[in-house]
Amino acid sequence: MLRPEGTGVRPVRTIDLGGIRVDLMQIGVFRSDAGAIFGPVPRTTWEPLVREEIDAQSRLLQSLNTLLVRTPSDAILLETGAIPAGERRDNDEIRSVSARDALIAADVDPAGIRYVVPSHLHRDHAGGLTSGDGEAAFPDATIVAPQAEIDAVASPSARARAAYDVPILTRLFAASPPKAFSDRRQLLPEVELRLLGGHTPGSQATIIRGRERTLLFMGDLFMRPWQANPRWVTAFDDAAWISVDAKSSIFAEAAAEEWLIVQSHELAAPLGRLEADRDRFRLVSE
Numbered sequence: 001m002l003r004p005e006g007t008g009v010r011p012v013r014t015i016d017l018g019g020i021r022v023d024l025m026q027i028g029v030f031r032s033d034a035g036a037i038f039g040p041v042p043r044t045t046w047e048p049l050v051r052e053e054i055d056a057q058s059r060l061l062q063s064l065n066t067l068l069v070r071t072p073s074d075a076i077l078l079e080t081g082a083i084p085a086g087e088r089r090d091n092d093e094i095r096s097v098s099a100r101d102a103l104i105a106a107d108v109d110p111a112g113i114r115y116v117v118p119s120h121l122h123r124d125h126a127g128g129l130t131s132g133d134g135e136a137a138f139p140d141a142t143i144v145a146p147q148a149e150i151d152a153v154a155s156p157s158a159r160a161r162a163a164y165d166v167p168i169l170t171r172l173f174a175a176s177p178p179k180a181f182s183d184r185r186q187l188l189p190e191v192e193l194r195l196l197g198g199h200t201p202g203s204q205a206t207i208i209r210g211r212e213r214t215l216l217f218m219g220d221l222f223m224r225p226w227q228a229n230p231r232w233v234t235a236f237d238d239a240a241w242i243s244v245d246a247k248s249s250i251f252a253e254a255a256a257e258e259w260l261i262v263q264s265h266e267l268a269a270p271l272g273r274l275e276a277d278r279d280r281f282r283l284v285s286e
């Protein structure tokens, strides 16, 4: 069972990076098969880490973490969760509201958001880009995504068609084309987007540089704390070797500069910083 109380929505947590405010909104919880999330890691290694968390079906309890970033000039939404605008879910697998409704509940006008930046376009990250009838949930905002991710949605591969909501995204992108980029894009003076790939062809990292602190959000390349080991990737990663190399490289940068990391699906301790640990890293929660 999911937690019995409420909608799964947690209070907004505000992070001050120095001149940039980031509101972490945990807009729901869902269950994921633990073996699939731990990918290549043997059960005898991972089970002791999550014995308290897994249910009778060996499912983890995962959070839908969404970030509202306010720079001096603009508001940006990172991730849109799984649920279409105007809807909510409450069953054994997921309990969540939509990102748009979570913003409204937090007294934020969705029309004031300039950019919507999903880390990638899997259903649990792009589900809130539309309403249930396929209309844009944020018609005043520009969606920003790597061209590789937009191309992946259009790919004829059976794997891609199972992972993305192809009809909805195809219709959305035809009506409001996303702003695409290839490798890196400086979206605003304080906000850099970086193509990493691996988890999906166009998985991206968002790096936000405040006066005092830099924040890194990299979607499902870093969903839970144990993924501080670059080799611990999920079974859903399209190209695990690319994930491992991309994580190793950006983790070294993040550890050296003590970036604040927000994990995509961690419920209890979503914030932390990386420290080098032998041939891997460990996450120190903050």
Ligand SMILES: [Zn+2]
Residues within 6 Å of the ligand: 122, 124, 125, 220, 264, 265
């Ligand atoms: Zn995810």
